[in-house]
Amino acid sequence: SWNSRRGPRGSFVPPIRSNGGSGTIISRVTGKSDYSMEDSTRKCIEMLCGLNGELPEKLRNLEPRLIEHVSNEIMDRDPNVRWNDIAGLEHAKKCVTEMVIWPLLRPDIFRGCRSPGRGLLLFGPPGTGKTMIGKAIAGEAKATFFYISASSLTSKWIGEGEKLVRALFGVANCRQPAVIFVDEIDSLLSQRKSDGEHESSRRLKTQFLIEMEGFDTGNEQILLIGATNRPQELDEAARRRLTKRLYIPLPSSEARAWIIRNLLEKDGLFMLSEEETSAICKLTEGYSGSDMKNLVKDASMGPLREALQSGVGITKLSKEDMRPVMLKDFENAMQEVRPSVSSSELGSYEEWNMQFGSLS
Numbered sequence: 001s002w003n004s005r006r007g008p009r010g011s012f013v014p015p016i017r018s019n020g021g022s023g024t025i026i027s028r029v030t031g032k033s034d035y036s037m038e039d040s041t042r043k044c045i046e047m048l049c050g051l052n053g054e055l056p057e058k059l060r061n062l063e064p065r066l067i068e069h070v071s072n073e074i075m076d077r078d079p080n081v082r083w084n085d086i087a088g089l090e091h092a093k094k095c096v097t098e099m100v101i102w103p104l105l106r107p108d109i110f111r112g113c114r115s116p117g118r119g120l121l122l123f124g125p126p127g128t129g130k131t132m133i134g135k136a137i138a139g140e141a142k143a144t145f146f147y148i149s150a151s152s153l154t155s156k157w158i159g160e161g162e163k164l165v166r167a168l169f170g171v172a173n174c175r176q177p178a179v180i181f182v183d184e185i186d187s188l189l190s191q192r193k194s195d196g197e198h199e200s201s202r203r204l205k206t207q208f209l210i211e212m213e214g215f216d217t218g219n220e221q222i223l224l225i226g227a228t229n230r231p232q233e234l235d236e237a238a239r240r241r242l243t244k245r246l247y248i249p250l251p252s253s254e255a256r257a258w259i260i261r262n263l264l265e266k267d268g269l270f271m272l273s274e275e276e277t278s279a280i281c282k283l284t285e286g287y288s289g290s291d292m293k294n295l296v297k298d299a300s301m302g303p304l305r306e307a308l309q310s311g312v313g314i315t316k317l318s319k320e321d322m323r324p325v326m327l328k329d330f331e332n333a334m335q336e337v338r339p340s341v342s343s344s345e346l347g348s349y350e351e352w353n354m355q356f357g358s359l360s
């Protein structure tokens with residue numbers, strides 16, 4: 001019973017590890033009547049209860065602390081990314097708009113023949129905007145965004161991943177429309193059947209596929225987005241459920257120019273000529289979006305370092321003493337910030353895209 005889990009002052013003690021005791025589980029008790037939960041947990045559970053104060057069926061038999069963790073740490077009420085924040089990727093934006101945003105906005109139209117796939121895979125090199133796209137989808141479709149890194153399920157939630165997955169899908173169910181973004185999905189749905197594959201990670205994978213199956217057939221307004229930079233690791237079952245697979249490549253030269261301008265303009269630091277910008281773009285072939293961001297950061301330190309060389313201390317420095325960011329700052333920064341993706345890796349993405357990607 002709950003009583004056995006009281007702390008010294010009678011407060012609820014979150015169980016470290018389920019011991020199979022029924023005390024760790026909400027059965028049909030709602031937040032209201034359950035006095036043994038911590039306030040924060042109770043509030044969180046209450047928010048998920050229907051008008052009648054009943055806990056939705058999907059959340060029954062789940063541990064309150066896991067529901068609370070999903071609500072506070074995994075659920076993002078304001079993902080705050082819009083299409084306009086994402087450079088390039090026109091193809092992906094167009095596909096995603098038709099495939100997932102419209103169906104989330106107009107479920108009444110997208111049924112029958114038009115009923116959408118519920119699983120989307122974004123693959124490609126790291127730092128190219130996959131997470132941004134996930135957040136933007138949620139923003140544009142006015143959906144609740146859930147972010148989880150699959151590797152945390154196996155590393156941080158050892159032995160509890162299954163329960164957390166159930167809580168995740170359960171809370172998403174109560175928060176429709178919902179977008180569940182699973183980063184590094186390869187680590188969850190990998191095809192490697194090494195001898196060392198733990199029974200627990202196999203169970204986790206099964207649980208995950210079951211949950212996906214559940215909303216794939218129903219009327220739920222839930223979209224699952226998996227992101228990976230190792231698509232080759234996904235097995236057939238995973239590919240089958242992630243029906244749309246979009247390649248998110250490195251930014252084009254125009255997209256790199258856009259990132260430079262956008263970041264510097266935000267701080268009122270953009271003074272580069274068109275020639276200088278295109279010179280930088282030539283030199284940054286192979287840089288990812290996140291490499292570009294790091295490059296701009298480093299380059300923007302150039303004027304500061306130079307101003308300090310005159311001997312004036314950082315506390316006395318006036319902003320007017322700093323010159324604008326110039327081409328040479330970028331050239332210097334390129335010594336520090338190197339592209340993080342190799343061309344051989346790129347080849348393997350393109351190959352996988354030809355074989356399994358959604359090309360149109």
Ligand code: ADP
Pocket residue numbers: 085086087088089125126127128129130131132133227251255259288289290291293
């Ligand atoms: P991924 O999920 O593909 O590994 P992210 O979406 O997390 O990459 O991108 C990391 C950071 O790199 C972003 O926060 C953003 O600052 C920058 N970035 C990456 N791609 C783009 C892009 N296409 N447009 C604008 N910024 C980008």
